[in-house]
Amino acid sequence: MPIDQDTLEALQLAARAGSDYRQRTVDAATTPVDSYAQVLARFAEPVPETGGVPTEIIADLIARADGGIRAMTGPRFFGWVIGSSHPTGVAADWLTSAWGQNAANVVAAPAACAVEAVVAGWVLDLLDLPRESSVGVVSGATVANTVCLAAARGEVLRRAGWDVEADGLFGAPEITVMIGADAHATVFSGLRYLGLGAKRVIEIATDSLGRMLASDLAERLESHSGPLIVIAQAGQINTGVSDPFAQIAPLVRKAGGWLHVDGAFGLWAAASSKHRHLVAGVEQADSWGTDGHKWLQTPYDGSFAIVRDEAAHRRAMSITASYLPGAAPSERDPTSYVMELSRRARGFAMWAMIRQLGRTGVAAMVEQDIAVAQAMAAGMAAIEGAELIAMPELNQFMVRFGDSDDLTRAVLAQVQEDAVAFIGGSEWRGQWVMRVSVCSIATTPEDGRITVDAVRAAWEKVRARG
Ligand SMILES: Cc1ncc(COP(=O)(O)O)c(C=O)c1O
Known part of the structure; x- marks a missing residue:
């Protein structure tokens, strides 16, 4: 059946609207967004009894969703560790949807699987991880x-x-299972899914910024015997610091354990020769998780599950059935490294982003984001009545205002209302803080300066209210 004209126009309408949106928000602050309730009210209706016309459906989708789209791709979005969904990655992702590939096996989707194999090698190279590692391309x-x-x-x-x-x-x-006391919440979810228990862990003490104390780990390991997993991290979610892998890894190896590193964003420090020291020794671990949709700027979603021991990776994940064509020995079977059978062909967007940036571009982006974070932190520290928790070594930092949680919350609310920049909050060591994440290629030093001014202005408004 040929594609009718209206369907073609719907595809073009989506491409145009997407491009216009990116053009509109290229220098955007945070677009003020409708609330969840407002958007829900626009969408909520009974199941349509009859079908619709493609162009009308897409136009209606845009009209109903538009006010609820937060400018996460804009240059002054510092709310969470979120990359910019770079346009080149988005364009590749549009094709991914149009091509409709199920990246489950090499016979079904040769291009999707081949690109994924190449991207797997590129990521190991960029992050300088053991080249024999296997890589699963997953959602996050x-x-x-x-x-x-x-x-x-x-x-x-x-x-x-x-x-x-x-x-x-x-x-x-x-x-x-031993894990740093300031590990990310989602790692505990993983432990739950695997029957290892989120509470049945030994928490290793951390320093004031959340780095695992190798001395505490060493002490715990002295009395340990039996199967052991130690979970460390590159990039603490509030402070950006990484664990001392060079000290931790030999301890775990000596104890016969497996060292896993949650490096959702912090592992990308390894891509910059200037900042690689922050994750020194990370290559000695046994496995690493890291995101594409954070510091690689791929569109949502895409992430890498990297395991040094390919056989262990495959034993844990392989799916076989007589109706599923297996890969030849020379072929990489993508399903052997992930949880899903049917799967989006995320490799295309990842390939496009690595092509877009190249090794030097990735390093330059990481370096610029860190420099902007440090300049912003210094700028905010200079605001009278503001307290910088620590100068960032990576891209995350925290600031408090006045001497109460309420004042800090009020400044955050004012910054969000003024909509020059979007910044979120968090709790750190029992106190409420403004938490800044600089993780976008769109963010320039000028965006950093504008944001510091916006924060200062918000704080002055809060003070003026008394
Ligand atoms: C350190 C760390 N680990 C894990 C995650 C979870 O990543 P995702 O949201 O991609 O599943 C995050 C998300 O911010 C993170 O910062």
Whole structure:
């Protein structure tokens, strides 16, 4: 059946509207957005009884959604660790949808699988991780960490003579999980999914900024025996600091354990020769989870589950069935490294972004974001009555205003209302803070300066109210 004219126009309308949106928001502050309730009211209606006309559906989607689209791709979005969904990645992603590939196997989707194989190698190269590692292309760091921890669980039990993939966890030797006290919430979700328990962990003490204390880990390991997984991180969500991998990794190895690193964004410091020291020794770990949709600027969503021991990765994840064509020995079977069978062909957007930036572009972006974060932090520290929690070594920092949580909350609300920049809050060591994440290629030093001025103005308004 030929594609009718209206359907073609709907595709073009979407492309035009998407391009216009990016043009409109290229220098945007944060677009003031409608609330969830307002947007829900525009969408909420019973299941349509009859079908519709493509152009009308797409035009209606744009009209109803528009006010609820936050300018996350804009240059002054500092709310969470979110990349810019770079237009080149978006264009590749549009094609990904249009091509409609299910990246499950090489026979079904040769291009999707081939590109993914290339991207897997490129990522190991950019981050300078062991080249023999296998890479699963998944949706986000939550899943990437979970995939890696599944491989870890299988391997540490295999060494203890137990086949968890076949026999499950009932009756298995106990696994000890040690994790830094300031690990990301989603890692605990991964532990829950894997039957390892979010609470059944030993928390390793951290310093004032959230770095794991190698001395505490060493002490805990002294009395340890049996299967062991240690979870470290590159890039603490509030402070951006990374654990001392060069000290941690030999301890874990000596104890016969598996070291996993949640490097959702912080691992990208490795792509810059100037900042690689921040994650020194990270390549000694056994597995790493990291996002494309953060510092690689790919559109949502895309992430990498990287495991040094390919066999452990495959044992944990492989899916086989007679109707599914397996890969030849020379081919990379993408399904062996991820949880899903049917899967979006995320490799296209990742390939496009790495082509767009190149090795030097990735490094320059990381370096610029860190420089902007440091300049912004210095600028905010100079505001009278503001307290910088610590000068960032990476892209994350925190500021408090006055001496109460309420004042800090009021400044945050004012910044969001003024809509020059979007910044979020967090709790750190029992106190409410403004938390700034600089993770976009769109953010320039000038955006940093404009944002510092906006924060100063918001604080003055709050003070003037008394
Ligand atoms: C350190 C860290 N780990 C894990 C995650 C979860 O990543 P995702 O949202 O891609 O699943 C994040 C998200 O910000 C993070 O910063």
